[in-house]
Amino acid sequence: MLYGIAAATASFLLAAVLAALLRAPALRLGLVDRRRRRPVPLLGGVAVVLVTGLVAWAGDRSGVVPLGPVAVRLLAxxxxxxxxxxxxxxxxLRRRWLLAGTAVAAACVVPYGETGPVAGAVAVGWVALVAAAFRGLDHADGVAGTVGVVTAFGIGACAAAGLMDGPAVLLLVLAAALAGFLLHNWHPARIALGACGSLFMGFLLAGAAVSVRAGYETGGGVGVLCALTAVPVTDAVLVLLSRRLAGRPLARGGPDHLAHRLRRLGLTAQGAVVVLGGAALCAVLVGVLVHTGRVGGPAVLWVAGGSAAGMLGLLRVRVYGPPRLRRGAVAGAGRAGVIFPVRQTTSAENVQVRAPLRVRNG
Known part of the structure; x- marks a missing residue:
């Protein structure tokens, strides 16, 4: 107990300090995320990875909390x-290489003896896709870190309930490191996770979830895994479905993630993070309660229904397309009732109308 508190405190402080120190080198080297409205350094994930590995290794080497073979394989x-x-x-690098490399790493940590070969192969693909989904969340300030902290605590609680001390401590350290990183990632972000940190976080969470649920009934295990990672999975499915319906290439980026759509509905950047964090907390709580047997397995259907309803509702939010012309009456258009086309801008253009439009009747 005391070591867990000390490890969490050390991870929080070290991650906050290291993320601040890595910001200047990232800017100097040009390692920035240019998809945002302003360049954001990408070495925040390096801080999370180094701190998580260092603190977990220190606990294992000191013998206070041995990680065990499962947590060691996951961390490696x-x-x-x-x-x-x-x-x-x-x-x-192209996304296909990232996905292939993540799948190879996942194949090294899935417990085939408890899952079986078929379910183990499915688990490999699921871990790789969840890691990619967490990377997709790192497009807006604070989203990936907030969802990661909530998910890490939830899966860590499941591991502790199953007396898997090594994975539980490892996830506690990860959650604390992400919390320290969030001090610099809250809007406006001064540093981002990048592919390094987001893939590390997503892989560790998904791999730990598979290890924790190994040996349980397959149907119930799938439901719990989906509940524990409901927000990143929903975001990934929403993006793929939206691009497919719009006829866009699946690998082509765009402002079509959950946070983007919530912003289009009028939420602030901080408000979108709070909404997504709250949704992740509710879904993860259901997954933990089902895993520990406090509620029945059908409870995960509420998570699936909520995710589907939210996805269908946000799918109607317009996020694509070039600026279009809409026809509308303009004040002072004259007795002839002439209708002038007015150019409608999108938020991506970042245009503000600062003065009223005046039309002189000639």
């Missing part, structure tokens, strides 16, 4: 994925 594979993500931040 997640570190390899983090290196791959860092290469993507530096050299802009």
């Amino acid at each position: 594979a997640a570190s390899a994925v983090a290196v791959l993500g860092l290469a993507a931040d530096v050299w802009r």
